Amino acid sequence: MKTKLINYLEMTGFSWLCPVVRLCSGESPREQVNEIINVIGLPLIAIAAFLFIWAGTASQVKTSLGDLPGPSQVWEQAQGLWQEHQAEREKEEEFYQRQEERNAKKLEANPDAEIKMREYTGRATFVDQIWTSLVTVFTGFLVGALIAIPMGVACGLSQKLYTAISPLVQVFKPVSPLAWLPIVTMVVSAVYISDDPMFEKSFVTSAITVTLCSLWPTLINTAVAVASIDKDWINVGRVIRLHWITQVFKIAIPAALPMIFTGLRISLGIGWMVLIAAEMLAQNPGLGKFVWDEFQNGSSDSLGRIMVAVLTIGLIGFLLDWMMLTLQKVLSHDKNAGR
Numbered sequence: 001m002k003t004k005l006i007n008y009l010e011m012t013g014f015s016w017l018c019p020v021v022r023l024c025s026g027e028s029p030r031e032q033v034n035e036i037i038n039v040i041g042l043p044l045i046a047i048a049a050f051l052f053i054w055a056g057t058a059s060q061v062k063t064s065l066g067d068l069p070g071p072s073q074v075w076e077q078a079q080g081l082w083q084e085h086q087a088e089r090e091k092e093e094e095f096y097q098r099q100e101e102r103n104a105k106k107l108e109a110n111p112d113a114e115i116k117m118r119e120y121t122g123r124a125t126f127v128d129q130i131w132t133s134l135v136t137v138f139t140g141f142l143v144g145a146l147i148a149i150p151m152g153v154a155c156g157l158s159q160k161l162y163t164a165i166s167p168l169v170q171v172f173k174p175v176s177p178l179a180w181l182p183i184v185t186m187v188v189s190a191v192y193i194s195d196d197p198m199f200e201k202s203f204v205t206s207a208i209t210v211t212l213c214s215l216w217p218t219l220i221n222t223a224v225a226v227a228s229i230d231k232d233w234i235n236v237g238r239v240i241r242l243h244w245i246t247q248v249f250k251i252a253i254p255a256a257l258p259m260i261f262t263g264l265r266i267s268l269g270i271g272w273m274v275l276i277a278a279e280m281l282a283q284n285p286g287l288g289k290f291v292w293d294e295f296q297n298g299s300s301d302s303l304g305r306i307m308v309a310v311l312t313i314g315l316i317g318f319l320l321d322w323m324m325l326t327l328q329k330v331l332s333h334d335k336n337a338g339r
Contacts, residue, residue, distance in 0.1 A: 013326045016040055069304040074311070077304035085125035092120045124285050126305075130312065133275060133286035136203055137320075140210025141271045145264060147211070148218035152260075153252055155219070156226020157234075173216040177209050177274040181281050184208050202284040209278040214271035221263030225256030261328035268324055272317050287313055 002025050006018050019035035022028070051071050061068035069077070103115040124132070155162035188205050229252060237247040253260070279288025291309050294302040 011326070011329050013322050013329075063303060064298075066300055066303065069307055073304050074307045077301060078308045080301070081126040081305065081308060085127040088122055088125045091122055095120050095122075126290060126308075129286050129290045130316070132203075132284065133279065133288070134316070136206050136279070136284060136286055137210055137268075137271050137275045139203075140207040140275070141214055141268050143207070144211040144215035144267060144271070145218055148215040148263070148267070149222050149260065152219045152222025152263075153226050153248055153256075155223035156229075156256070157248075157252065159227070162223055162227070169216060169219065172212075173220075175213070177213050177277050178281070180209050180212050181205070181278055184212070185282065200284070202279075202282045205282040206275060206278040206284040206286070206288075209282070210271040210274050213274040214267040217266035217270065218260065218263035221259045221266075222256060225259030226252050228259075229255045257332040258328070261324065261332060265321055265324045265328070268320055269317060272313075272320060276313060 002021060005021055009015055009017050009021070016039040019032045019039065023032035023036065055070045055072070058068040058070035058073075099118065103117075106113045106115055151165075155165065185205050188201055188208065192201055192204055233251050233255065234247065237251050242250070275286070276288040276291070278284070279286040280292040283289055283292075287309055291306055294305045294309070
């Protein structure tokens with residue numbers, strides 16, 4: 001039971017709890033206590049020190065919007081944003097309830113009456129904007145992965161193809177999202193024309209920008225990983241006359257999976273960073289737009305709200321990386337990933 005629990009914790013990224021499990025089972029108490037101090041105590045001390053320094057120095061920093069908010073002020077703003085979200089959800093619920101009551105009365109008076117269901121158009125809350133940003137970044141990231149992985153596999157299997165596109169990769173890889181965004185915006189405005197679009201142009205623009213900036217690490221890692229596969233494996237596949245698709249999915253990709261996931265982790269991290277800048281300029285209603293709107297608002301609470309957004313962005317970035325690392329361990333059976 002203990003072994004299974006420890007394996008599960010290591011697989012899901014909670015390896016820092018393993019010493020606690022071992023300690024509870026009576027295994028080397030002194031050694032496990034030292035390990036708990038190292039993997040749990042030291043990070044907690046560092047966080048506490050950071051909060052102490054932040055609280056002590058924040059009031060000394062004067063800005064055009066007032067003093068830099070400390071941890072307590074930021075926590076108050078976070079609570080306020082959550083209360084605003086709850087209030088907005090209550091308004092939405094009341095809106096649909098009134099609509100249903102009105103339609104019920106109309107049908108009661110005339111069973112053949114035509115009723116209309118209108119969507120609630122209240123303002124997006126901070127929580128709604130977090131969700132929008134997550135949907136946008138995953139859309140751009142998945143599109144980028146669908147482009148990068150097949151291209152990387154092809155480049156890894158063909159040295160000539162890798163040599164041909166390598167200059168293009170090296171040229172486009174370092175291009176900033178701020179450079180891509182105007183071009184993407186103009187192309188989307190010219191091509192994506194519809195009276196009833198499925199997606200908002202700002203969403204499409206932000207997602208494409210994320211794709212263009214995040215696909216390169218996955219492409220490069222995949223190509224290098226596939227090219228590094230033992231050639232005997234590929235030759236065996238040819239000798240037994242495996243179809244090339246079978247060779248790719250049964251030999252190339254499984255062998256290259258750890259490096260592919262490393263590229264995916266880097267790509268997702270880059271995509272998340274790129275997204276915030278893209279949303280600011282494209283005005284996609286996500287966290288980037290929230291930060292920009294609060295900066296433009298210039299109220300006494302704006303700086304605290306921006307700090308909440310900054311911490312939220314960092315926390316989500318950490319969780320996204322943890323998710324990809326856990327997925328890597330599950331799919332590639334590599335328990336040492338991320339160490």
